[in-house]
Amino acid sequence: MNARPQPPNSTPVGDAGNSARNGDAPGGVAPPARIAQTALYLEVAERLRQSIFAHELAPGDWVDEQALAADYGISRTPLREALKVLATEGLVTLKPRRGCYVTEVSEQDLDDIFPLMAMLEGRSAWEAARKCQPEDLARLEEIHARLESYAAANQVDLFFEANQDFHRLIQELSGNRWLLQLAQDLRKVLKLTRMYSLTVDGRLQQAMAEHQVIMAALRQRDADAAEAAMRDHLLAGRKALARPLGARPPAA
Amino acid sequence: MNARPQPPNSTPVGDAGNSARNGDAPGGVAPPARIAQTALYLEVAERLRQSIFAHELAPGDWVDEQALAADYGISRTPLREALKVLATEGLVTLKPRRGCYVTEVSEQDLDDIFPLMAMLEGRSAWEAARKCQPEDLARLEEIHARLESYAAANQVDLFFEANQDFHRLIQELSGNRWLLQLAQDLRKVLKLTRMYSLTVDGRLQQAMAEHQVIMAALRQRDADAAEAAMRDHLLAGRKALARPLGARPPAA
DNA sequence: CTTGATAATACTGTATCCATAATTATGAAT
């Protein structure tokens, strides 16, 4: 029992899994322009995540601490702290005395994770349907419209981004901080696979059709229907991912 | 793309959230007897969790880094790394430049978390019912029997421990590593509340009755029934917790 | 030529040190 500097003025709980990002030059050293209010290790963690998602650090790769520290223009200390965070999130694996490796996601992992995501996102949709206000729905409609145009133009990358926004907004609308947290943790892991499913044949159109059902349920504020639609949407996503895995070049 | 020391020999993924513990003297310095294969920061993290669950570090408390480091007989570096991990788990809150505080769980948080736990543990029971083998069931029966005797003797602490084992084993039997991970993350947060619900009136007996239903479903390998029973069990737990919160002395 | 042991190298893990920012205490002015 101690509270020397000051008992926290009733701040309920911390947001683990921040998303700080700054516009540092990718290869340059950090100039003294760091007035940042956000902890360095969190910025580094986010930057590492981006590198991992972009497969600059590919699954199975060894993470060279001093090389990265030199590259980022920082010392090893905040980098190591960031790696601890990513390890807790499951993005990297820390082997004692052997270093840090980017996590590899197996087919089994996907089979395990997708049903969970379906549950969590289904629940999000359920809660969102009950709580969302007209202005929330409007924001969803806006993203939905963007998705539509991206799908029509076959803009896979933009579609992917907007799709993330769509799902994330629904999770936020659920108003359940913990639900959001869990879903995002799993999504981070899924992003390791690069989700090539979206590039498959008519997956974009199929996804849009599924989104339509979700939107319809939300508009009617039918929680059970929204939950079912979202769950089906996720499970369909797993199926689409099932076929092409392994043999799919980046196609940049 | 780099893999200098050695490409990880196909180890799929790391277990975030280790549970390493050694028998160090609580206040003594760590002698050179550390041949430990487990990283120090993980040991420290586990020790901090125990302190938090035991309310030696109570919700809202400030965590004094150097005092703790001195107490543990280590430097601040591994302690800080451990705190980053706990922050990611949601057990503590790191405020930039202001220090580290033990997370406080609100009533709202409980309302958010319990339905999630009900979902996750329900799913665990569902998967466990389909996958469990006779020997697995035997282990469950053993724990179940212990619970029965503890309940009869009103041994709350022992009951609590065995109850954790019961739930955890079912989650393990689900064979879904990610499901286990999510459920345990949430359970850690719930443990912050000390779960006084078990001490209330006939809650132990009620919990046993609910466990009976779960066991019956598992014996018959009825996945849907097991899921429903587990879900109801968790939600009943929330109700039991609803009344007495706030006014419940430790009663050591 | 292959296989084993030994030495060298390099990286991880921990400790110590320094700078910066926040909090607190003290003093002065209203």
Next chain:
DNA sequence: ATTCATAATTATGGATACAGTATTATCAAG
């Protein structure tokens, strides 16, 4: 007497230095 401003103290955040262990390369023996 109360309040605001300023200075001192203290803790956090980051960098650097050091120790220990794993890996790799070299060399010798079979």
